[in-house]
Each structure stands twice: as structure tokens, then as C-alpha cells.
Amino acid sequence: MTTPRLVVVRDRVATPALVVSFGLLLLVGVAGESAAKPGLGPRGWAPGDLVWAPAPALVTGLLWAAYLLGAVAVWLRLQGEPSVVSGVGMLGAVAARSRRRLAPGGWAVPVALGVLALLTGPFGSADHTNYAAYGRISALGGDPYLTPPSAWSPADPVVSGVEPPWTDTVSVYGPFATLLQTLTSHLGGSNVRETVWCWQVLIVLAWLGVRFLLLRSGATARRVDTLWTLNPLVFGIGVLGAHVDLVAAALGVVALVLAARNPLAAGLLAGLAVSCKVTYGVVGLAVLVGWWAHERASFTRRALTFVAAAVVVVAPLHLWAGPHVFDQLDRARRSISFATPWRLLYELLTGPLTSGDARTVVTWLAVAVALLLVVLLARLTRGLAPGTATGAAVRWTLVLSTAYTLAAPYSLPWYDLLTWATLPVLAASVLDTILLVRLAAMAVAYVPGRVVGMTPTVERVSLWVRRTPVPYAGLLVWGWLTLAATRGSSRTSEPRPPAPGR
Template identity: 65%
Template sequence: MGASVRTRLGTAGTAASFVLLLLVGVAGPNAARPGLGPRGWAPGDLGWHLTSAVVTGLLWAAYVVGAFGVLGRLREAGRGPGTAVAVGRAAAFLREWRVPLLLGVAALLTAPFGSADHTNYAAYGRIAAGGGDPYLTPPDRWAAGDPVTSRVEPPWTHTVSIYGPFATALQALTSLVGGDNLRQTVWAWQVLVVVAWLAVRLLLRRAGADRQRVDTLWTLNPLVFGIGVLGAHVDLVAGALVLAALVVASRSPVVAGLVGGLAVSTKVTCGVAGVALLLAWWVHERGSFVRRTVQVVVAALLVAVPLHVWAGPHVFDQLDRARRSISLATPWRLLFEWLAGGPLAASTARTVITALSVVLAIGLVVVLTRLTRDSAALAVTAPGQAHLVTTVAAARWLVVLSAAYTLAAPYSLPWYDLLTWVALPLLAPGVLDVALLVRLATMGVAYVPGRVVGMTPSVERLTLGVRRRVAPWLVLGVWGWLSLAASRGWSRRREPRPPAP
């Protein structure tokens, strides 16, 4: 199949996937989309009803077709800036931003789906804005009959917040905007998510990443859009903060530290960005390594410490409880069920799996380091910006560390991958693009429709079967694929050989 045909098919698949995702988003409440009550001044839905079987089929089709669409467009992405066209500044802006802005507006006309996490965000913000402690008070313990906290769904009704204090502050802000109306509160949160998604694209372009590669892997990637933007997950906001810290770090470590402090205070796993930045400075800025490190650490503490003091002493309570959980779609679940069902007690099995996951994560860091060793070769296309080398190096280490964590973690969900995808477009094309795309598509399909209520028994059996019996083996295959690729030196995607003269 010729490259142009592959690209056209990829574009068609991408477009079809976006259409399917948006159709689910504008439909009425269903197995993927919880009801949010009266719409107030926020956008409503079109009122049509999708059965749990139909919505599951639509989302599976969207993610599978979308993955093939991205795969088809990858061949042309990352080949340089393309042919320059002389246009005015306004025309250039419209040309580059028309489609992303239209997609952003379209996202704001939908209601989030794929989980009920956004109702949790609204509840925690409601509690914080009302003077309560969302790290101590679960939604069902707040005011009886509250129009926001009472809409939280199982199994989260008894669960306190797991998010950082800056995430809680943003959730409280959206609660103040939305008031007593859950739909208004969720829509205010959606605005923050869409702004973060657009900001990632802007930051990637400012960092010199090729526009085609940015749009293929980020802006026009239906999996990122469906899981992150239409799912309205806090991970996308955290990822935007992380990328901002990496992009400004070469010019101002202090600003990078301040933004990084906000990122870590949104989700604690964003701390890997600090390690990535230090590794990049050690390699490329060793003469100023100590000064830059002190600046970024002190600045991060200036932000993080007051936020954590404001949040109170219970910030990490739920995080400690969650660290021993094991997702159904990870290979670790298969091992856990075998160990706990036979030779070991459940608590001992969890301890063994935690230890093994740490070993695997270290091994994956080695594998991904080898696969990305030439990552700066084609990534930066902006001329005369040598300082971007450090940014790309930091992005490389962020991809290595965050991907190793999400791949190896016993508890992992599709939106956890977003931290890797915010930085991936800054790296040169390689086998990692495809492997991580398979991982994201696998996890996306595994967690359709995404809620634990609203399904018929047959749909529940089918979707749980995919999650428990298919997805773990595909993720295991990604582990093996990456290890084989590293052992054979497939650090970059192989390009087709030119025809013989």
C-alpha cells in the first residue's frame, strides 16, 4: 500500500473516530455517561438514548478505528516542517489553529463519558468550597441530599479524595462557578480540561516539535481526545503543567519549579518530571547543575508546601490505601488471582506483586532508555534554538520514566498514559510510537463503557471479559515487544528503502 493511500485511509479513520466519540458525548445519559441533572446555563444533550450494547460498540469502534487512523498517519508525521507558504499572520493562525479550536468547542458541547470521575471532582470541589475536608469526608458523608455530592456513583460514594491540593483548589473553583448545579460545575471543569489540551499543543510547537507529529500524536489523536478531553480527566491538566515546566526550564528554572510544584500538587506521580529535568541538566547543563537544581527545588517547595498545609494532614491517606490495588486489565491481575487462589494469602500476593512491579519498572527504564537514545535526532525543527536540546532531553526522560511506571504499575488506567503522551511528540519517530499506541488503545477498549452501573448483564459479562481476559495479554505483549525491540536496536522506526535505480 502506497504512503499516500495509507495516509488518506489514516485521515479517514481518524475523522470517523472523532465523529463516533462526539456522538456518544452529545447523547443522553447511558452506560458510559452518567446523568448530570438539570443543565442550567451549561450545554445540554440531544436527548437520544443509547443502550449499553450500542454505546459499547460505538466506543470500541471509535478507539480501534482511531488507533489504525493514527497508525496510518504516523508514516508522514515527523518528516520536517514541510513547504513554507507565504501567508499573513492572521491567516497563518487560522490555518494552524482552526481544527483544534473547532474540536475544543465541540468537546464543550458534550458531557464527559468513559468514567464517572468528573462527578467525583465536582463533589470534592463542593466539599472544599463549603469549608469541608475532601481528604477526610467522603461524598456520602457531606450534607444529606446535596445536589452535587449525592450524584457520586458507586464505588466512589464512600471514597475520600486521592488528588493533590492544587487539583482540589481547581475543583473548588469550578464548584464556586457551578454553584448547586452539577452540570454547570462539570462544564466549568471541562473548560479547564480543553484549555489544558490546547495549551499542550501550543507548548509542543513552542518547543520546536514538528506540527504534523504534534497533531498526529496529540491534537488529532482520537484516543487522547476521547480518553483525556471527552473523559475530562485531571491527568490532562496535570500533564499540561508538567510540559510547561519542562519547556520553560532552560530559560527560567525558578518558573519551572513554580509550575512543577503545581503539577506535583495536582497528581503526585508528576514528580517524575522533576527527575527527568534533573537528568537532562546533568547531561547538558552540568556546569550549572547545582544552581539550577537548587532554584527549581526551592521554587517547587514555595508552591507545594503552602498548598499542602492548606489541604491539611490527610492529603495522602487515600493514596496510601490505593497503592496496593491491582487493575483488572494489567497482567499483574492474572498473577494475583493465581497466587491468591493457591499458594499465598491475598495480602502476601499483593506484596509480592508490588516488589515484582518495581523490578519490572527498572527493567523498562533500561529498555526505554535504549529505545529513545536517538530521540533528539529529528525532534526539533525550529532553527537557531539550541536551548531546546535540553527540553527535548527532559521530554525524553519524562517519556522513559512515565511510560515505565504506567506499563509496570499494578494499578493503571487509560488516562494515566496521558503524562507520557504530552511529551512523546518531542521525540523522534520510533517503534515506541506504535507500542504506546497499542497500549493506549488496549486500555481504552478495556475500560469501555467505563462505569460500573447502567449495563445489561450480557454487556457487563462481555466488557469484563475483555478487561480481564484479553487486555492483560495484549499489555504483556507490549512488554515483550519493547524488550525485543531494545535488544535488536530498533531505536527508530524503520523507513522504507528508496527504489533501486
């Protein structure tokens, strides 16, 4: 129960903290090249940057402050959440009140933030330069799954903009993501900034589209905005970082929302999602689980339609992409990122074991942990989703995607976007706080973001944060989930009722 003192603190602190957090993120985005933000060359017809370029230590401090303030603000806003909210497909009184609260200015702040995002340049990584390069190679008739940027013409202004450590790496993204990158390359031509800006438009539309779908499916406006729209961590990592994961998450949410009414359309969208990133296949699996649990009589018909539609999309895209589409994915699957708990074990095992054997041990242990996390998350989310096929599909999407990102040896902050795109549909629980701790820790770990442009001191400090406290924060999250699931720490008072009719 929320105490009066906490209400006062929440009201006085949460909103100012959100404003400052968003302001700092946008400031880094409109500033010039920095250790967080790659330079993109001449602006062309796209928005440019400020002359001011923050030093590596300053931009690191700004981003740390933005993410930590944002996490505090989101946590304070969560303290006002009711224990049960309406779910997907429930267009009853709560959803109606939610929509009335949004009108007429409910979209003013999200749209304004989207416009401001389009005035920035992406930061937090150099992935967007990779997208531009792979799209450029494809647009010019090359194969980005076979040709790394370093093997393309060094005189090409777009492909030559790729930064270490990705200069010798072929594309790891799915064929639909490559198709979108190719489209933005045709629009941007030989100008890197214009190409990246076209990609940013897709990102902002995907981010706003997820909000629209969540609201239309019945989740309360406050919960959607607390966890998604006005969450500085999601905004900074996903929108201002311009990651392809946001596009895939939006396609996945569309598939989940359409599944109950139109299995054919849902299958097409799920096929596009998995064709962006193969890990988004969890959406299709979750939809099938939802139908099996709640639509058993029509399961076969729905499942066949859904799978056939997905194949109709996936097969031509993969044929277009060529036989090498999974080459880099296969090479990358044994990577271990610094910020995961697995890095601690890998470094402990390296010495007694060869590097290859240590990676094999880590891989199999990660599979075991992922399965355990599926069980824990399934128990922890029981009763949090509406008792419908779509509610079950959303719940299992969250369970499967979250178990993967928490257990994977190679995990990055933007891998959590599908979790945060589905979490608003579930009722408030301790899971909100646990996942917020995870996202905040990962966001702080990957500041400033680039592997070039740092001073030795900033590089040393940022790597220490990534390799020392953050892996232990990951262990804390594992332990917290275990404790919460075994003790039944969910704050929901009872399972949600099914929707009254179809």
C-alpha cells in the same frame, strides 16, 4: 520506507477513519445518559444533552469502533513520519516551516474540536462527578481528604451525584487539583452540570495549551497533531473524559519548556503538576537529569532554584489541604486493576498465598519490572530527543512516566496522557506503534466506563475484554519493548544535534 501502496491506503483511509472516529466520540458525548455517561441533572446555563440515550450495547459498540478506528488512523498517519524531526528549543528551518504550515488556519480544527467538546458531557468514567463532589465539599468548608461523599449531606445535589464504587472514598488527588475543583464548584454552585462544564473548560484549555507549547518548542505540526491533537484516543480519553491527568500533563509540559530559560518558573509549574497528582514528580526528576547531563557547570545553581521554587508551591498547598492529603493514596497503592498483566499473577497466587501476601509479591515484582522498563525505554529512546538539556528532560519524562504506567499494578487509560504529551518531541520510531497498541488496548478495556447502567450481557462482555485479552496485550507490549530495545529497532538514523546556541 513507506511504499506507494501504503501511501495510497494511508491517504484514502486515515482521514475518513479520523472523521468517523471523532464523530462517534462526539455523538456519545452529546447523547443522553448511558452506560458510558453519567447523568448530570438540570443543565442550568451549561450545554445540555440530546434526548436520545443509547442502549448499553450500542454505546459500547460505538466507543469500541471509535477507538479502534482512531488507532488505525493514527498508525497510518505515523507511516508518513520522517525519521528525524526538530526538537525542543530548536527554532530553525523545520520549526519555521511547521509554523508556516499552520498559518492561517492551523488552529481552526483544534479550536473547533475544543468547542465541540464543550458541548458534550464527559464519559468513559464517573470521575468528573467525584471532582465536582470533592470541590463542593471543600467549597462548603469540609475536608475532601477526610470526608467521603457518603458522609456528606445526602440532600446536597452535587455530592449525592457520586456513583459507586467511589461513594465511600475520600479524595486521592493533590491539593492543587482540589483547589481547581473548589474553584469550579464556586462557579457552578449547586448545579452539577454547570460545575462539570467549568471543569471541562479547564480541560480543553489544557489540551490546546499542550499543542501550543509543543509547536512553539519546535516539534513538527504533523507529529504534534498525529500524536496529540488529532489522536482520537487522546481526545476521547483525556478531553471528552475530562480527567485531571490532562491538567497535570499540561503543567508538566510547561515546566519542561521553561526549564532551559527560567528554572524559577519551571520549578513553580513542576510544583503545581506534582500537587495535582504525585506521580507527576517524574517531571522534576527529569529536569534535574537533563541539567546534570548537559548543564553540569550551572547544575547546582539551577537545581537549587528549581527545587526551592517547587517547595514554595508545594508546601503551602499541602498545608492548606491538611494532614490527610495522602491517606487515600496510601490505601490505594496496593490496588490491582483488571486490565494489567499483574491481575493474572495475583489471581494465580491467591489461594496458595493470602490476598495480602499476593499483593505484596505483585508490588515488589512491579517495582522490578518498572526499573527494567526504565532501562529498556532509555535505550530505545537514545538519539530520539535533541541533544539539549530540555531535550533530555523531555526524554526522561517520557521514559519514567511510561515505565510507571506500563509496570504499575493499578493503571488506567488516562494515566498515559503525560507519555503522549511528550512523545511528539521525540523522533519517529517503533516506540510510537508500541505505545499506540498499549493505549488502544487500555481504551477498549474501559468501555463503556461506568460500573452502573449496564445490562448483564454488556457487563459480562466488557469484563471479559478487560480481564482476558487486554492483560495479554500488556504482556505483548512488555515483550515488544524488550525486543525493540535489545535489537535497536529505532527508526532514527542518527542522534539529533544540539540546538545552535541558547
